[in-house]
């Protein structure tokens with residue numbers, strides 16, 4: 803796969819903010835939790851997890867809004883300052899190092915279908931999950947499901963987060979950064 807083929811451009815509705823994912827994501831979550839349902843006003847959120855330094859702003863800037871989250875630790879939602887569309891979130895788990903990019907804001911969202919369905923315990927009953935895609939009632943361990951390349955990227959990321967926070971990090975476990 804060449805580099806250009808794996809980049810993804812996206813942006814808000816008013817087009818003030820434009821961004822580019824400079825590689826494919828680590829993993830794509832389709833989250834059926836009630837919090838995501840409320841935040842999207844729909845049935846689930848589709849989030850592509852990617853290292854923050856692989857999200858390049860091409861135009862405009864985002865406004866970061868502190869928002870409550872299911873974990874109680876809060877999330878930061880990056881929105882267009884003009885049309886207020888949400889572009890990505892950062893959650894407490896991995897802090898600012900990992901962005902959960904809202905797949906629906908990509909120009910071609912069809913390229914990033916879910917790698918897993920999570921929190922299906924609160925899935926709206928009319929949503930029928932496709933066979934062949936992993937689905938879990940709540941959460942899961944990345945070590946069991948992420949592709950090798952993503953686990954390697956995650957190890958690099960975790961080492962950097964740990965170094966930045968001056969060790970004593972509890973993020974070295976095998977769970978991916980919590981999404982809510």
Ligand SMILES: [Zn+2]
Pocket residue numbers: 814815816817818819882883884885886887
């Ligand atoms: Zn906008």
Ligand SMILES: [Zn+2]
Pocket residue numbers: 833834835836837838839847921981982
């Ligand atoms: Zn959720």
